[in-house]
Amino acid sequence: MNPGETTGRPDQADGPGARLDPPRARLGTLTALYVTQFLGFGFITIGLSSILRAGGTSLDTLALLNLIGLIWPVKFLWAPILDRYGPRRGGHYRSWLLVLQSGMVLALLALLATDPATGRIGPIVAICAAFVFLSATQDIAADAVAVRLLSERVRGAGNGIQVAASYVGNILGGGACVVVYDRYGWPAAIGLLAGLTAVGLVVVWRFREPDRVARPVDARQAYGALLSVLGQPGCRNWALGVVPLLYVGAGAAYAMVTPSLVDAGWSLQRIGFVTGIVTSVPAVIAGLVAGGLVARIGRAGVLVLGGVSLAGATLLLLPLLTGRAPAGFTTVALCFFMAAYTVANVALYTVNMDYSRPVTGGTDFTVLSSFGLICSYLAGAVALATAARVGYPAVAVAAIVLMVAGVGLGVRHQRRHPRRPETVETVVRVPSEPLHKVPG
Template identity: 40%
Template sequence: MAHQVPLGAHPRPLGLGTLRPLPRLDPRAAAPHGADDPRDAPVRRPHRPRAHRGPRGPRRLPLRDPGHGQRRPRDPRHAWTGPRIVNGIQVMGGYLGNLLGGGVTLIIYGVAGWTPAILFLAVITALPLITLALYREPARDAGRVQPTLGQAFRALGNVLKQPGAPTWALAVSPLSLCGITVLSSLISAALVDAGWNETEIGTLNGVIIGVAGIAGGLIGGVLIRRFGRSRTLAVTGSSMLVATVPFILIAFGGAPFAGTALAIGLVMFAYTALSTVMLTVSMDYARPATAGTDFTLIVSIAQLASFLASALSLVAAEHLGYTGVAWFSIVLTGAALLLGLRHLRVHAAFLATRA
């Protein structure tokens, strides 16, 4: 019985061994007549890969020919555990700690004093120990070569030899983190000068920023999964720049609580979504054999730069004022956005092999 083949496709004989998909079959060529054309119906043979048509046009074949450099599709069970979503969860976790350890602790202090606040802080600090005690590290893959200590240290010297890695680690990532660090380091000092009390500052720095950060981290991971790194970087970076302008005008120009809280919430929501992109690309540069070393080095460079920026921002504020330094933070974020978009465009081919 003849094999059923969609019109427009070019059948090739099957070997006597393992059945293989049609490696050069383009679903668009196999279905040029529109989504409703009966000739676009899928092949009904149970062991042949099928070219599907949907309302938005052709989808990819369910299996690609490894000989043509295509990877097999990811297991759908892992769709929400990839680096994009995981980095979003990592960002969320950091701001959950900020919410509890910063905001809630200061609110408790304002209501009940230091003793209940410190006890609460001790309890939430001990909670992760339960997870650590119950965690069982999975067995190491016997086929995977584990790096020696010397190899791990040598990896520090050659991780930046990858295409685009120096620009990302030494410019894009530090500029992004320094932009928000310069801005956030001014907030508490400026609000104290504006007459805010501890409870109000704790609510803003802990609760408002914490909730916005948790939401932004989650949304950032979803956006990367749906639209990719470049588009997510463009949207989140631009949103942060736009949100920072009213925040500067409100927070350093009278600082009403409601307006300041709303403005900083929008800034931090956009930033945490942006930082998810930054961490995801940094993870792209982490090579499998020395992933922990590579990722830590790239992230640590940005962290060290942010510590220096935080210290210098308060010194600069004495001479330029809060507003002048805050406007400079926009310059840093804008530079990170432009360099980051260019970086992802220039090194797209390399990063696609590491994603």
């Protein structure tokens, strides 16, 4: 398959002439999908860690729980399966979402059979791993739906919702459910979490997916999209230049936050509350605002706003990185950092969606976004190892340089490739012949 080629087979989801949801309803559907997928994830990474730590669980064991999150960066390995396989009736991705959303609810309900007070967290970790796998896979299907539902004009708003949703999950899953646990116990907290997640199932059930015009003809072509996505004009420079620079810079800076707070004498409870809950509120607002700004000032404008603000926020973290962490100033600096990171993320995700082809939307968007996550994880590890030798401030300065370079390269990219590449093609079947590609 040639780079950028998207041949496939005609495939209708709901039949010709199926009535589609209006734009506002589409954004509402995506909001429900993204928020509910992050509810359980926020609970596992923030809330559950707090609950287990309060019960005396060791930090080494909690580290094992956090490793579950590594499932997300590698979900591109099975993304082509969702693009290739799916029923023709009832909606290709809708059918996947019904199964995955139901699985997420059932996984959370399975936690009712466990009790963190017993100290046996093996079953809890296993169930949480299953949930994270299901939520990561649900994200692939949700992204594919977003690629097909969102026009270029509203793509920024859709990605603003997506980025903001992760922080809403932190607030509800990592905050509200912990409060419920503290007052009413484990069954009440898990019941609330499962009930909120089930809302997404109701939304998916009522969702009308657009007719699917094509899909990869076989698994080999589906997996070929993992590389062919980079063959589109400017995509390689974007994915291998702009994205790594910004994510490495941001990942390196943020990786030093928690160790610096510990070094400054902050308690684990305060660190978890501030970094997991307090900073999520401005991040939600920033994500929604940035999503609206994409249509007004463009992708490059939002990228400059987010990237420059992120570099400035990293400068504000220098007192913390040198051992001075007054509660008020440090909290404001962290809020500014997360808000700026969210704005930059909206710009990055919007361009990633520009490069996502409708035929392989789940794979394309997942590949581009997962690469950024992998860069961020690796940057965090390298930053801490480097900081042990040269100190936190030196690493922070290097991170700022990378952020600024990423913004500059991103602006240059958008000037050369200001519009979404034309990759949508019409596919027809010629009787008694293999599939042929007809340029649209």
